[in-house]
Amino acid sequence: MSAVDGVAFMPPNPHPPPGRTDLRCGLVADHLDVGGIGRVIEMLTEGLRSAGIEPVVVCPRDGERSARLRALGYEVIVAPDARSAGVALESAGLDVVELHSAPAHLVGAVLGSDVPVLPVLHNTEIHYARLQWRATAALFGRAEAVIAVSEIVRRFHLERLPATPHDKIVVVPNGAMTMPQADASARSRAREHLASVLGARLTKSAVFVSLVRYDSQKNVAGTVASFLEAADSCHVPVHLVVAGEPSDWLEYCRADALRRRHPRADRVHLLGNSDAATLLAAADAFLLNSFFEGWPLATTEAVAAGLPIVVSDSGGAAELVARAPEGSMLIGNATGPAGSVSDRSARAARRRAARQRNRPELAAAVSAVATAVAQAATGGPGGPADDSYGVMVDGHARLLRAVGRTRSTVIAPSKQHSA
Structure with a gap:
């Protein structure tokens, strides 16, 4: 995009x-x-x-x-x-x-x-x-x-x-960095552009963006499966847009297979490399469900853009939720305790992508954020000024x-x- x-x-x-x-x-x-x-x-x-x-x-x-x-x-x-x-x-x-x-x-x-x-x-x-x-x-x-x-x-x-x-x-x-020129008009144009790229109607929907590489660390397949559970249960129409480099085509194919076999396949959109600022300006919230991170830059940019975030416990996640807009949520790591992630635990969680241990928690968090977005009095992202x-x-x-x-x-x- x-x-x-x-x-x-x-x-x-x-x-x-x-x-x-x-x-x-x-x-x-x-x-x-x-x-x-x-x-x-x-x-x-x-x-x-x-x-x-x-x-x-x-x-x-x-x-x-x-x-x-x-x-x-x-x-x-x-x-x-x-x-x-x-x-x-x-x-x-x-x-x-x-x-x-x-x-x-x-x-x-x-x-x-x-x-x-x-x-x-x-x-x-x-x-x-x-x-x-x-x-x-x-x-x-x-x-x-x-x-x-x-x-x-x-x-x-x-x-x-x-x-x-x-x-x-x-x-x-x-x-x-922040987006000082992204006013309501620019965000509206970004939203219209995203809807055109996806071929989807996004009015009255809550759009979650996940800016990640398609690889085993980022747990894209598990994220898609858990998000689709939220799409089933949430009374607000929700869409997930994943965008990034397909460095591991197997991870992309696993995520796409889980998407295709679900009745709400049209709620998940898998894109390649895209302009991060435009996607964040078009979105209502940000989602990251990695197995491990150091300090996720895309999540940091989402906070700087004023978006509420839903992130799994990993490096920097708790700190980012603390300074993100109200309603942001920290969920458990799909592998177990964040400080104990290993190759073995990540492989095991990847094998059960369709039923990961944090799936109900992620689905509930997505539903809660989507409901808050729908009920918000103002239509644009907000939050404290970011000086990160x-x-x-x-x-x-x-x-x-x-x-x-x-x-x-x-x-x-x-x-x-x-x-």
Whole structure:
């Protein structure tokens, strides 16, 4: 689904020009167009320059997001292998590097340099084996500090690496920009556009959006099955729109099979990559039923857009519900206690997608939110002003300055090259 004019996430100080900064920071990550981490990199790139820190993005290949950042005047270095990564980091003149779930060849190049390192932990890595935890321990030993995006992620890593000093891992939650220009007229256009794309009548309906990749972590099949139970019982017509990258076609096919065999199949819509801001502007509520998360960026953006949320217990979920509009709900995790999620428990929950343990709770929460939406005196999303983007940028900037080698210089206009 494409964008609608007047609906976009925007930083408070859009795209400041290069100016006087005292630090060059490498934001080193994997491919930027897959998952929420790429969006975090994009937001930090725009925010850090306003904080007096010049960002330099380093990733293994180009894509839409890297091209967009270059067009805005930010430096992006593409390093597809170990040799190019080493050359790029040596010539970039970096004072500090943040590592955001970067591929091994970029991590190796960073650790082979003398640049201070600040790893950023984005998830509870339930898939890690002993060798990967050994590498993570070595990375923590090299780092002056570590950022975790939620308290659950912090505790998860401390429990598995007990030799790590507890004060070494600092929680800086992910934030989200707001949509300052998305007035009632823009939201109405977004709703009409969504109805046209779906070929559905959405008047007097409560539309829930779930912005997720189709993969086993996000539990799309289980979400669809549980939502359809709500569609059966709720007196308000409810629709679920799932949109994201089909990184696991099996998960998409399982979700679609559950949808197709249900009498209310027309209430669930499975889309590919879509404009997040437009979907959130068109929606009445947000739904996320993942098995595990670090701090879900799409949910953060939904809160920033003023939507009530229904989220399963995972990293950042309780904190997001606490600052979301009234009526938002935290439901149990489909695997059991959120702090005990494992590969085994996630596989078991995935096998019973049609009858997961939190299905009645999710259906009841969807019905309650839909009823509240229908009864609301005003038609648009609401809630307290969201400052999570500024808090995120300030948290990263503070730690980057503490860890990095400060140098006062005037940064020249951004270069555009690949290593």
